[in-house]
Amino acid sequence: MNNPANPLFLELIRSAIWNRKADENLFNDVNESVWKEIIVFAESQSVSALIYDGILTLPKSVWPDKKTVYKLFLQTEIIEKRNQKFIDELKSISAEYSKINCQFILLKGQGNGSLYPNPSHRSPGDIDLYLYRKDDYLKANRWAVSNGFKLEDENIHHQGFEYHDIHIENHKNICFFGIKKYDRLIDEKIKDIIQKNMFEKIDLDGLRVKILPVELNAFYIFYHLFHHFIHLGIGMRQLCDWTLFMKTYSADINSKSFNELVDSFDLTYAMKSFASFTVKYLGAKPEYFPFETDINNKYVDIILEDVFSGGNFGYDLFKKRTFHSELHRKWYSFRFSTKRIVKIADLAPEHIKPLPFIKLNTNLRLLVNTIKNNIRSV
Secondary structure, X not given: OOOOHXXXXXXXXXXXXXXXXXXXXXXXXXXXXXXXXXXXXXXXXXXXXXXXHHHHOOOHHHOOXXXXXXXXXXXXXXXXHHHHHHHHHHHHHHHHHHHOOOOOEEEOOHHHHOOOOOHHHOOOOOEEEEOOOOOHHHHHHHHHHHOOOOEOOOOOOEEEEEEOOXXXXXXXXXXXXXXXXXXXXXXXXXXXXXXXXXXXXXXXXOEEEEEOOHHHHHHHHHHHHHHHHHHOOOOHHHHHHHHHHHHHHHHHOOHHHHHHHHHHOOOHHHHHHHHHHHHHHOOOOHHHOOOOOOOOOHHHHHHHHHHHHHOHHHHHHHOOOOOOOHHHHHHHHHHHHHHHHHHHHHHOHHHHOOHHHHHHHHHHHHHHHHHHHHHHHO
């Protein structure tokens, strides 16, 4: 970690997520160029409000200049208002779906936000709704179209639309592995939960919403960040989400059944590696996890390097590149993901080694679906 901004960034993140004072001794004589890098990191990884929280715990004598603090204040205010907007629109779409008898499970997002010391300071992304009953996915999409909302091209497991300036994704599956063994297995887990009505519920500003049961949710939040990591990269927000979930629900997770769940998807080593990262760099306690962690695991520092180089979901990799078409962008993404395999393959070989084939197969399926939809609309 040669960049002097990196350990300071991490200390401010730790301060925010654990609701404690940042170590002021680390911030003596920090020059403005280093502060600028910290702020750029925060913006690229969607954690500006968390960095602001961390700075506020420091003595004013070591704060960055007033202009920088004010900029963070304004960014934080925008994030707070955006979070309230998300909650308001979640209430709205929940009421609309209730009218047409569509039930959903809220995936990650606002549910994860509730885990933070200040929930309104987690930068929101979109609203992910899993329509788990038969035909509800199509019914919800038809409702969107009939009410004038333009549906995006369908992804392999969801379809999105803009709803009052908020991006909503209707999911027909909670996730997609692209490997039949694991896709069948997750389907079985979900069907069992649905049949037994094993959902949890949380309160979001007076709205009671269903979420996945604790152990499956812990696995799902991890798999979401792992999926992005092996394709392009992840950011600090996703790691904070999972860390806080494991901390909050550690007492509710049965070690034996959870480890069996993770092992059935061949992700034990990968999960232990990410957990070890959170212990070493995010200040998580080893007891938050129902397995042993090892901060000397070779992937711990690789994950850190990836976070700082790629930004949120690896999007920084695309920032300064110009693409002639969507196909050109996808080709670049494919080549980048394929090159990553050499570096990270043994983290979870069953998932990572087939990645080029999975990406090709998935894009071909999406292309065929697009052609079929275009033919139907003619």
